[in-house]
Structures are given as structure tokens and as C-alpha cells.
Amino acid sequence: MSQQGAALQTYNNELVKCIEELCFKRDELNRQIQKEEEEKSRLQHDIHVLTEKLSRVNESLARRLTARADFDRTIAETEAAYMKILESSQTLLSVLKKEAGNLGKATEPRGKGH
Template sequence: MSQQGAALQTYNNELVKCIEELCSKREELHRQIQQEEEEKARLQHDIRILTEKLSRVNESLARRMAARADFDRTIAETEAAYMKILESSQTLLSVLKKETGNLAKATEPRGGKTH
């Protein structure tokens, strides 16, 4: 019977050792889980901050793009109006030269005849 008692004691010691190893592995796994949960929380916090920052940048970008479009429209309208002014100036100059020529002809003495 003492041989059975010794065997039982050996099994008991091995069982205790296995249980202690399992507990140790569980504690290590628990520590790793806690670390990953902390990292997850940090990452979620960073994502929230970056998402808010991205939203602000997108809003600013949209405002700036709208302002640029206003600049483009104003520049195009101004250039078109300026081109019309140039065309009108050219037309006016042409008309003025023609009229000046007509006035010069009208005021010239005719064929050298005097009255």
C-alpha cells in the first residue's frame, strides 16, 4: 500500500505542478491581454483625434477650394471685361482715325482754287 501511496503522492505533485504551470500561463496571457487592451484604447483615442483633425482639414480645404473657385470666376469675368474694353478701344481708335481723315479731306482747299 505504501507503493500506491507513493504513486499517489507523485501524481498529486505532478497535478499540482501542472495546475501551477497552467495558472502561470494564464497570468502571462492575462498580462498580454491587458497590454493589448491598453494599446487598443490608445489607438482608438489616436484614431478619434486624427478623425477630428481630418474633419477640420476637410472643412478648411472645402472653404479654400470654394474661395479659389470665386477667385477663378472673378479673374475670368475681369479678363473678359478687359478684353471687351480693349476691343472697344480698338474700334474707337479706328473710327476716330477714319473720322479724322474725313475731316482733313473736308477742310482741304479744293484743287488750289481760291474764291
């Protein structure tokens, strides 16, 4: 009977050792799970912060793009108006020179060449 008792004691010791080993592995796994859950939480927070920041940047970018389009439109309209002013100035100068020439002829003494 003592052999059976010794065998039973050996089995019991191995069984306890296996249970302790399983508990150790479970505890290690729990630490890893907790670490990954913390990382997941941190990443979700970072995603939330970055999503809000992206939204603000997109809104700002949209406003700036609209403002730039307004600048482009104003510049184009101003340049077109300026070109019309230049064309009108050139026409006015031509007319003025022609009229000045005509006035100069009208004021010349008449018998000079005759």
C-alpha cells in the same frame, strides 16, 4: 500501503506542477491581453484624433475650394469685361482715325490739285 502513498505523492506533485504551469500560462495570457487592450485604447484615441483632424481639413478644404471658385469666376468676368474694353478701344481707335482723316481732308486747301 506505502506504495500507494508514494504513488499518491507522485500524482499530487504532478498535479501541483500542472496547476502551476496552467497559472503561469494564464498570467502570461493576461499580460498579453492587457498589452493588446492598451494598444487598442491607444489606437482608438489616435483614430479619434485623426478623425477630428480629417474633419477640420475637410472643412478648410471646402472653404478654400469655394474661394478658388470665386476667384475663377471673378477672373473670368474680369477677363471678359477687359476683352470688351479692348474691342471698344479698337473700335474707338478706328472711328477716331477715320474722323481724323475726314477732318484732315476738310482742312486741306482746295485749289491744290485743281
